[in-house]
Amino acid sequence: MISLNTSTTLETIDLHRQIHQQGVMVVDDSSMHRYSAHLCLKAFGVSRVYEAANGRLALDQLAQMEETPAVMLLDLEMPVMDGIEVLQQLALLPNKPAVVLASSSDEVLISAVATMAEALGVSLLGAFRKPVNPVDLADALTKYSIGVSAEEILSTQKPASADAAQLSLAIDQAQIQVHYQPKVDLESLQIAGVEALARWQNAKSEWISPAVFIPLAEEHGLIGALTLSVLEQVLQDMNEWWEQGQYIPVAINLSAKSLAEFNLANEIIQRVIRQGIPAHYITFEITESALVVDLPAALATISRLRLKGFGISIDDYGTGFSSMQQLSRFPFSELKIDRSFIQGAPERQYMRNILKSAIELGHRLGISTVAEGVETEAELHLLKSLGCKQAQGFLLARPMSGRDLMSWVDQDLQRKLAICRTSSSG
Template sequence: MAVDPLNPPIDIVLVVDDSPLQRQHAVELCRKVGMAQVYEAADGAEGLLKLATLPHPRLVIVDLEMPGMDGVEFIHQLAKHHLPALLIVASSKDSTLISSVETMAQALGLPLLAALQKPLTEAQLRAALLRHRDTPGHYTPVTSPAPVASIAELAHAIVSRTISVHFQPKVDMKTGMIKGVEALARWQHPEHGWIPPVQFIPLAESHGLIHDLTLEVVRQAFEQAAVWNAHGLKLSVAVNLSPLLLNRPEFVTEVAELLNAHRLAAEQIVWEVTESSIVADLGMSLGTLARLRLKGFGLSIDDYGTGFASMQQLSRIPFTELKVDRSFVHGAHQREHLRVILQSALDMANRLKLTTVAEGVETMEDWRLLQASSCTLGQGYLIARPMAGDALPGWLREHNARLAELRA
């Protein structure tokens, strides 16, 4: 089997913990899951010295409370000195503190696989390593940054339809049945391979190409929806809407014409808008969103909870859907404060009669919690990765075999 160069197997691990007993426990777990080389360090300072001598790729399992250099300072030093390592935090401290450190590591740009309360278990370790294996590009050495294509290449890719659209399913939390998809732009560069959206979408926005890019995504998404409709598979299709397009009054007319050309119902299309994108030009943004609703389109407030004006946006914009950010979903079953925030958002949305979508559903524990919390739809790697439109029927046949498990 070929090895993914972005996700090589992790055979080297460093356990950083001041407790000899806890270190030995972690070492034994690492050997059980097949780690070939396991090293130990009693605090952060010793861990940094050992880490500098180890080859790539390597995993670090670090405690937080240690004499000398504690785990928080150790993580800061990893980021400061650009020491590439996958990271698992394992601590006996309370879940709120562990969650804060998790957010800190992510903000520092470190590849954190898990932030867990002790005692660390074999199942937790295997799940963390599986997350690394199943997340393309999760581990990228700092010595080889991903290439960034030029604006001219992006413009050509849009015109030549090299930009393609993949679709990630959204399924009903009660039945497991597919209800819709999210349309996601993908770009396979002839030299650099797959260029991530986090690179080419800001490039399009900063060089005046986001309008053409979005319309190309919309065309392809509408074409695919029409094909599915013709085969009896009627799904809602969500499309991300750049904040720059909210200032273009003609955009509503353009997408309405595309809708009619493909004989789709406006109710089948949902525009996903990030809550922060409406602030720049409030008058124009509200006008565009109101006109989209008048046409019958759905509106989703995307990444709910990551901004500062979530409730204010809900009070003044005719949203039909609330999409909860993955940061409030993944791992919520382990953290009480996340569960409270998640449940509060879902309760409020249900009272407002909004469809609720949870993104980032990666584990069965996430799925069960969302079921118990009366969430409407789920989206994430537990269900499916984004895929080409013609791959959906095959995935659907396999997914239907899982329905009993998802409904249990």
């Protein structure tokens, strides 16, 4: 499972305390692979290492243990119970280890199983072909602290709910505020723009997820009012930025129901003209799924906005069912690549090939490519090497208010651009 050529430079890697406290379980039918993984983990300072020769034995051990191991190194091809079956069983457990997959199978299959594991709710730290390089294993294990922190935060938060009347009042009183996530141009190494994101904090100071209030707005005919409320805030913020000499383009999301509203394009155009913002500074992001709800209405709204000079971006590209057909039908100026095609691409050739194809498609069509959800320097370096135009994600900046954005530009932008420069030379 692990290459026996362990590097002494990895002996001092900083692993999460739970890995040391709870240990790691190695599940592999090869005694040699279990032994090499054991040696590697010992070199990392992990003293508690458990072993199982197949999936059934591993699950039996877990059932008898007082404390679940923090991580499981899991082979896929095993007798009695294979790794896929193990993942399905782990998903049913209230306390389950994070998983590092290792397999002799081809990368396409490994990638498919990795996607399955994440869809099941298993915390996946990495997926590799055997033998796993100690450096790759170390990188995977160091991700454990990130996964644990996210789970601990989510487990303590109860999602807030809302009804249509509350949402309507919130829109009328401008309680739904706009936050902005910056995008960086990977060629010029400058800020390329920001994406506007709606954020709702109710009277109880509870944050209500967009996954709750966006569908609610669509269902009750409030999505048009919500869209225009967001647009008004964006235009006000843009004017304030312009007074400070910051001419930052903004991307705004349009939902499927918005596209179907007959007069929405007129409302948008009139408001932008009234605020004196040139149309080419605003891009509307539209998901693939929105394009098939009402094709004639979508074509009319998008074409009118494009005719007036607004940018049109196909959001979450690749997650729909007819991407090529949509690109041929609509006048897009930007292709936004979904996070699911970026995560894991530095480690998996199969994913790199898909990512490369999406970027090259944008180049051939003469439209800008934007990678969203960039979280690691390895992902950033890969995107630059493949010629992706822009990047957006937590590595560069989290969403923030319009006022905080100006502080970020003044205080943090150069530091983030330095990461991009390092990635280009690394």
